Amino acid sequence: MIKECGKDLYWPWWPSKGATSGLVDICGFEKPAYYFRKAIWTNEPVVYIAVETDSTAKDWFNCSFWNWPKVLPHWNHTTEGDTLAVHVYTNLPEVELKLNNKSLGTQYWDLDKHAFLIWNVPYSKGTLEAIGTLPNGEKKTFKLQTAGKPAKIKLVADRHELKANQQDLSYIKAFLLDENDVPVPFAENAIKFEVTGAGTLNATGNGNDKNHACYKEEQTKAYLGKCLAIVQSGSEKGIINVVARSKGLPYSNVEIKVE
Incomplete structure (x- = not known):
């Protein structure tokens, strides 16, 4: 059960924009x-x-x-x-x-x-x-x-191959890790996603109920040490290159093949 967006708009929990129930948050991160x-x-x-x-x-x-x-x-x-x-x-x-x-x-x-x-x-x-x-x-x-300070970004794509139909999506999770690859649970670094090649950036988010940023922004803050970018295929075959950048950290990238 994924949580829905908008249920709490008139409930006393505003500015939360969704119910607190659900097994995964609005970005698909498991609770x-x-x-x-x-x-x-x-x-x-x-x-x-x-x-x-x-x-x-x-x-x-x-x-x-x-x-x-x-x-x-x-x-x-x-x-x-x-x-x-x-x-x-x-x-x-x-x-x-x-x-x-x-x-x-x-x-x-x-x-x-x-x-x-x-x-x-x-x-x-x-x-x-x-x-x-x-x-x-x-x-x-x-x-x-126990985690230290954020030292790197790890990108994990759910799909590495898409069809060139302008509809296929790859959900790319970004995790902030310390120098020993331990997830940093409360990191809130802003992460900017740059998408080039055979696709486009469709949306970003972080699963925070109180995050009111537009999903179409290319930059989002991490929440609980992670965030999400959604990449959409274009009409031509090729490679989508996704780069994630955050101030003070080395960039991370992942490639998605479009056929």
Whole structure:
């Protein structure tokens, strides 16, 4: 379920321009609740960590069809020693949580008893890791690492080949990473997209409900360390070159083939 735009225009949450429910935001970035549903509704092994951003995350009972506790997948907190609720969404029977390679204990998942697992963890920067054990003994892990300052842009295109029909689209996600390739969760750098060759820039956005910038702008600010550009094919075959630039960072580029 993707969130819709415009539902809250006359609701008390203005200037938010969309409902807070939905498993992905208006740009298609998955929210933590997406991974909870994925764990419940699919047979694919899932282990995913989300950390509280306010006290709604401390209890299972704050979950509903329309609301989800305020959690985010990052391990960047301001105060050492603060106790944070750490959610693990999984469909594996056993999960161990580690902080900086020190075990914080093992919990056993049973959907009949609770929807997901919660640890209360005193914050210490470093690496938070959930290790799930499949019934056959294989392991599946998920890690969060404390990020530094933005150092680079990573571009990820969902399609690298388009048809020359003036309709095909490639959705290109831009992520701000630190020098160790760790996503920077609260980076808000402005990113400008330059598109040349066999296509055009169709739209940009960042998934922020309160972002009222025009989707047709070639520049957008990152939100939660990421943003999106949509590129559209032209009528002729060739290569679309997409370059992302942000002040003080090296540029990043990706090529899309048009046939």
